[in-house]
Amino acid sequence: MKKLAHGALAGLATLVATAGTALAAAPKIDTGDTAWMLTSSALVLLMTIPGLALFYGGMVRRKNVLATLAQSFAATGLITVLWMIVGYSIAFTNNPDPNIQPYLGGFGYLFLKPLTLNATSALAPTIPESVYMFFQMTFAIITPALIAGALADRMKFSAFLWFMGLWLLFVYCPIAHWVWGGGWLGTKGALDYAGGSVVHLNAGTAALVTCLVLGKRKGYGVENMAPHNLVLSVIGASLLWVGWFGFNAGSAVTSNVNAGMAAAATQIATAAASLGWMFTEWLISKKPSVLGMISGAVAGLVAITPASGFVNPLDALFIGIAAGVVCYISAVWMKKLFGYDDSLDAWGVHGVGGALGAMLTGVFASNAINSAGKGWLHDGNFAQIGIQAIDVVGVFVYCAIVSFVILKLIDLVIGLRVSAEVEVEGLDINLHGETVHG
Numbered sequence: 001m002k003k004l005a006h007g008a009l010a011g012l013a014t015l016v017a018t019a020g021t022a023l024a025a026a027p028k029i030d031t032g033d034t035a036w037m038l039t040s041s042a043l044v045l046l047m048t049i050p051g052l053a054l055f056y057g058g059m060v061r062r063k064n065v066l067a068t069l070a071q072s073f074a075a076t077g078l079i080t081v082l083w084m085i086v087g088y089s090i091a092f093t094n095n096p097d098p099n100i101q102p103y104l105g106g107f108g109y110l111f112l113k114p115l116t117l118n119a120t121s122a123l124a125p126t127i128p129e130s131v132y133m134f135f136q137m138t139f140a141i142i143t144p145a146l147i148a149g150a151l152a153d154r155m156k157f158s159a160f161l162w163f164m165g166l167w168l169l170f171v172y173c174p175i176a177h178w179v180w181g182g183g184w185l186g187t188k189g190a191l192d193y194a195g196g197s198v199v200h201l202n203a204g205t206a207a208l209v210t211c212l213v214l215g216k217r218k219g220y221g222v223e224n225m226a227p228h229n230l231v232l233s234v235i236g237a238s239l240l241w242v243g244w245f246g247f248n249a250g251s252a253v254t255s256n257v258n259a260g261m262a263a264a265a266t267q268i269a270t271a272a273a274s275l276g277w278m279f280t281e282w283l284i285s286k287k288p289s290v291l292g293m294i295s296g297a298v299a300g301l302v303a304i305t306p307a308s309g310f311v312n313p314l315d316a317l318f319i320g321i322a323a324g325v326v327c328y329i330s331a332v333w334m335k336k337l338f339g340y341d342d343s344l345d346a347w348g349v350h351g352v353g354g355a356l357g358a359m360l361t362g363v364f365a366s367n368a369i370n371s372a373g374k375g376w377l378h379d380g381n382f383a384q385i386g387i388q389a390i391d392v393v394g395v396f397v398y399c400a401i402v403s404f405v406i407l408k409l410i411d412l413v414i415g416l417r418v419s420a421e422v423e424v425e426g427l428d429i430n431l432h433g434e435t436v437h438g
Contacts, residue, residue: 029118030126036255037124037131043246044138048145049076051243055236055298056149059291059344062228063426064153065436074157075145075164082168083137084112090169091176092123092136102184105177123180124253135250136176143172143199149346150207153217153225154423157431159416166406167206171399175202179391190391191365191373191384193262194251196306196358197395204351205396206403207342213407214416216341218423230290237294241270244301248308261369262308266301269308269320273300276324281332292328295349299327302353307361310373315364319357327353355392362388 053072060068079087089109095101096108108114115130124132144164151160178185179198192198217225227233248266252259277296282288303323304316311319331348335341342348362385365375374381410416417423422430429435 028126029120029128030254033126033254034128034131036259037127037135037250037253040246040250041131041135041138043243044135044142044250045076045243047240047243047247048072048138048142051236051239052142052145053236054232055240055294056152056233056344058229058232058234058236059227060152061225061426062436063428065228065232065428066434067157067427067431068148068152070157070432071148071160072145074161075148076141078161078164079141079144079168080137082165083133083140086110087140087168087173088112088133088136091140091173092121092133092181094182101182102187103178104174104183105181126254132253135253139195139199139247140168140172140176143195143203144168144206146200146203146346146350147207147210149344149350150211150342151214152343153427154214154417155210156415156418157427158414159410162410162414163210163406166410167403170406171206171402172198172202175395175398178394185391185394188390189384189387191310191361191388192306192358192391193309193361194248194305196302196354196361197391200302200305200350200354201358201392201395202354202399204347204349204354205399207346208340208351209400209403210407211340211342211347213404213411217343218420220341227291234290234294237297240301241297244270244305247301248305252309258309258370261312264313265308265311265316266304268313269304269316269323270297270300272317272320273297273303273324273327276300276321277328278324280325280328295331295345296324296328299323299349299353302350303327303357303360305354306357307364310361310365310370310375312364312366312369315366315377319360319364322360323353323356326356355396358388358392359385362386
């Protein structure tokens, strides 16, 4: 009897110990992290509608403002549905084939069927996976929408929707997987805290290819194509600035010290870039334009995005100044030099700014700020600059080639560009049957 009691107690102790180990190993959802990530997701969504919509909408001519707003709004709806059906699965889940995993995720999350109420992701274990999926969805929404800045005033709405959908699935999702989803660039050690290459270089490259394939707007260089309402653009840029804290600080995926430093770096770099662009323009053109101030702010937001969680405030200041000056040169002088019609400077700001930020991350990343990153200046890791270069070149080449193929296929099937008559009269009335005057 005594032996039986001892055996029962031993068994009970084993059961309790096993249960304790299982409970300890099980991921615990943190309500603070969850609240922060829900807030961050809403802030990033705010960046597209109404932020980007107003920013771009104010910069086009009056006859095309509704068509430009419609692009951001329609892209939000389309990308949301595609992300739910297949996008999240191929970007952020593991592929069962180890030969494919470095390049593309699996198809186990089609229609988000495994997404249960209490599910968590290994990439964000302290929040529900539904929240992580939603957060990444907002990134997937704004990235293709950024491309619209290069195709303004001349692309068919039907062609735009086809391009947004195909580009998401064949360009954005694979590249997001490469860097953030366990793919080859992330494994190689590429540092991209919140989307310098995944979002901005990616969208900027597609924007450059798109404006080259479409050709120049009718009357470009001859007619007055000045923004019709810069007040809208200033409001849009302001919303982008505020929403970007969800973009960068939210990429910590927790409400911790990394989120705080990312927020501080974002604010400092943005302010410095706005001033850098403004003073450069003031020096060269003799007047500091409002368009230049807001463009510089966006350039700073773009350039600090890959570095935000890896750098200290002083380095963020340097990155911001560099972004303001370099992106001004790119958006104003490079476009004039090569003669391409990047309508709203999507390549000059997002492409160049994203590449610049990615490279400067390799210079300024500090292990003292984030143990996941070691750069050249503070840690003596010169190899990181080479890794960042591979990231930049890899994303640029893949995106450029696939974007070109998608555009050519769409042009072959339904055509990309509106007729000359529609372009002259305006996209609003011809594509949507409406005007800003009702």
